[in-house]
Structures are given as C-alpha cells and as structure tokens.
Amino acid sequence: MNLLDIFLSDEKTTQREEISHILEFIEELENHKANGMGNSSMLLKVALTAISEAEHKIASLQEKITHLKELSTTDEDTNLLNKRGFNQQLRRVLANAVRSNQKGVFVLCDIDHFKRINDVYGHLAGDAVLREIATQLHTALRKTDVVGRIGGDEFALVMTNTDLPKAKKRLKQLQKTIQSTPVLWQGEQIPVSLSLGLTTYTSKSKEMALYNRADKRLYKAKNEYRKKGASSLKVIK
Helix, strand or coil: CCHHHHHHHHHHHHHHHHHHHHHHHHHHHHHHHHCCCCCHHHHHHHHHHHHHHHHHHHHHHHHHHHHHHHHHCECCCCCCECHHHHHHHHHHHHHHHHHHCCCEEEEEEEECCHHHHHHHHCHHHHHHHHHHHHHHHHHHCCCCCEEEEEECCEEEEEEECCCHHHHHHHHHHHHHHHHCCCEEECCEEECCCEEEEEEEECCCCCHHHHHHHHHHHHHHHHHHHHHHCCCCCCCEC
C-alpha cells in the first residue's frame, strides 16, 4: 500500500468516525426525549449544528482526496498523466473494449537522442523539450484518446475506436510536425524527432502484452532511426 492509499484509508476512517459521532448524538437526543429530560428544541439545534459541521468537514476532506488523487496521477513536468494515471485509463479502455467489443491502437513513443539533448543543451532544455512534446501529443489526439508520460523521455498513447491505417496516418503527421518544429531554448533551436512503436488492441488484449509488443516495435523503430542517421517517418507496426 502506497502513501496515497494510506492517506485515503485514514480519511475514510475519519469520515466514518464523524458519522458515528453524529449517530451517537442523535441516539442520545432520542433517549433524552424519551425520558423527558432537557429542552428538546435546544438539543435539536445542537444536533443540527453538529451535523452541519460534520458535513463541512467531510466536504473539505473530499476536496483534499480529489486533489491528492489528481496529484498522484499527473506528471508535474508535463501535466500529462503519469504512469500510474495512464495505466488506470488504459485498464478502463480495455474494460470498455470487453463490454463493447471495441478496437484501437496502443503506442509507445520515445524522443530520439534525448540524452544528447540533455548533455549538449542542459537538463532545463531537456525539460522544455519534454513539455513541447507533451503539448504536441495532447494537441494531436482526440478527447477520447489517452496520453501519458510513463518515464524519462517515453510517452504512451491509447487511440480508441480506430484502426492501424488511420492511426499511422495521424502519427506520421505528428512526427512531421515535431521534426519540422525545433524547440526554442535561450536563442538555440533544438531539433527533435520521435520514434514510435504501435500495436492494436481488442476485447481480448491484456495490459502487459500490449506493452511488450509495442516496446519491441519501438526498439525496431529506434534501430531504423540509428541506421539511417536521420529521423525516419516510418511507423513500425
């Protein structure tokens, strides 16, 4: 169990305790009323105040939980989903594929020679490249698609309800856009290119199998890039 899960568990326990205290108070109120003890209207006013305060605390806790969940699934450098958040969405997509017999394309992306960019221009420049790639990916995809940064200079995409030819066409255009748009950094133009590995998913696909297939095809694409000495627009399928 990670720190977020522990926190969420503690917050749920706090909510249960608040509700339990209210129920105990109401029970005590009913006992007083049954025994003819005390001012029932005053007791009722106190009970309503306690309920209002508890509701406010619970609402505040819910806001904190929502914020923490967003933080736990968001990459702070690019504002894309991180690996945790992306995998959650991938599982949702695969579950929908089972229910609706949907198909789509799973993609792994890798920035070519990213280490060289960091070495030559510095890590802050590398961060600027990551943000630019993230923006390009987000802009190129539909609202129904999913994109995340899953580590280092590697990104992952889920292109829902599409086939390989359509996905390839969109991704080739994305590669052309990235290659023709150097990242500006302190007066320097940093050339950037992206290698891609694709595989299709169906209602029978498993998460790790998709990663394994796409990773092999990404490796093949990187090898082709190195052999040609320039960015290849070919998408390995």
